Amino acid sequence: MWIKNIKIENFRNYENEKIELNKNINIFYGQNAQGKTNIIEAIYLSSIGKSFRTNKEKELINFNKNNSKLEINFEKSDRDGNIIINLENKKNILVNGIKIKKLSELLGNINVVIFTPDDINILKGGPQNRRKFLDVMISQLRPKYTYIYNLYLKVLDERNTYLKKIENQNNDLLEIYDEKLAEYGYEIYKYRFEFIEKIKNKIINIHKNITNNNEEIDIKYTSDCMDKNKFLLLLKERKKLDILKGYTTKGIHRDDFSIFINDLLINVYGSQGQHRTSILSLKLAELQVIYDEIGENPILLLDDFMSELDESRRKNFLENIKDTQVIITCTHKFELENAEFKLFNVSNGKVFF
Numbered sequence: 001m002w003i004k005n006i007k008i009e010n011f012r013n014y015e016n017e018k019i020e021l022n023k024n025i026n027i028f029y030g031q032n033a034q035g036k037t038n039i040i041e042a043i044y045l046s047s048i049g050k051s052f053r054t055n056k057e058k059e060l061i062n063f064n065k066n067n068s069k070l071e072i073n074f075e076k077s078d079r080d081g082n083i084i085i086n087l088e089n090k091k092n093i094l095v096n097g098i099k100i101k102k103l104s105e106l107l108g109n110i111n112v113v114i115f116t117p118d119d120i121n122i123l124k125g126g127p128q129n130r131r132k133f134l135d136v137m138i139s140q141l142r143p144k145y146t147y148i149y150n151l152y153l154k155v156l157d158e159r160n161t162y163l164k165k166i167e168n169q170n171n172d173l174l175e176i177y178d179e180k181l182a183e184y185g186y187e188i189y190k191y192r193f194e195f196i197e198k199i200k201n202k203i204i205n206i207h208k209n210i211t212n213n214n215e216e217i218d219i220k221y222t223s224d225c226m227d228k229n230k231f232l233l234l235l236k237e238r239k240k241l242d243i244l245k246g247y248t249t250k251g252i253h254r255d256d257f258s259i260f261i262n263d264l265l266i267n268v269y270g271s272q273g274q275h276r277t278s279i280l281s282l283k284l285a286e287l288q289v290i291y292d293e294i295g296e297n298p299i300l301l302l303d304d305f306m307s308e309l310d311e312s313r314r315k316n317f318l319e320n321i322k323d324t325q326v327i328i329t330c331t332h333k334f335e336l337e338n339a340e341f342k343l344f345n346v347s348n349g350k351v352f353f
């Protein structure tokens, strides 16, 4: 799949730009704070329906304007498509001219895999970073996942509210919440387990290649919801504690996975270089999993990613990605010998080519 063009109106520091993209590699270069990442953000928003930088959508609208609009025309192996995102007080989204009711209707139209300097937090940061990585990947491929996950979050929220005001500990309502939490939690566990297995199957070889067979990578998933009945028991056991704390201390919202290099936990023992190659392996594994699922390559968004690689690795990486649209941002322009590419200069909210 590939994005043919993108129209950006009053988004971040842009006013009115139309960008015609190349089917293969697109390089946006320019100094800092000119609007390079804003382009990646616009594409990501059109794919996932949310920004990767903020939850406050008002920040996305140009400071001097009241509303913003993005429009993308894309092509897939079996169809053309059009996405429009309007941001005003409320966000509304049109897919092929039809206004969608749920965000899950947007997902899966344009598939993306994003690489940003912050990705290192998937390894180094808290478990919420790893859950987000999984959630974004799975929701692109299984619309039902987002639906069940939202149901889970709603019950969780209700249960937490209830825990805070509960006085009588023999309350039936808690059991109803527990039952629902276990039902949805187990469903989510099955999806996450399935996708961690898929990633695992890919990442082992990818990582061997990247490290010339020097390192063996492994992933371990930990969850409270591996078994519905055991999770129900756990909720019962923790009832007093949950009431004391005023929130639910166990569940799918506490899931995590660990990455090991040669049997050592990466976030404890990993070097800077090992973190970098592991995140690259993880993202390339994600790319292959998406490819296997949908039968075509997702679009690669590489924000400032190239600056992390030396020149030969960068060329090697890009020249090895075939039949994939790649959108790159970087501070210095560079050329490629064995690949088709288009250069764009970004300066103060304007794009020149």
Ligand SMILES: Nc1ncnc2c1ncn2[C@@H]1O[C@H](COP(=O)(O)OP(=O)(O)O)[C@@H](O)[C@H]1O
Binding pocket: 011, 012, 013, 014, 030, 031, 032, 033, 034, 035, 036, 037, 038, 039, 058, 059, 060, 061, 062, 063, 064, 329
């Ligand atoms: N809502 C907004 N309205 C206008 N300008 C914005 C808005 N949000 C961010 N900016 C500006 O966008 C620029 C940062 O763009 P960004 O794409 O992150 O830069 P870079 O080229 O370094 O990737 C900054 O100059 C910032 O002030």
Ligand SMILES: [Mg+2]
Binding pocket: 036, 037, 038, 304, 329
């Ligand atoms: Mg940037």
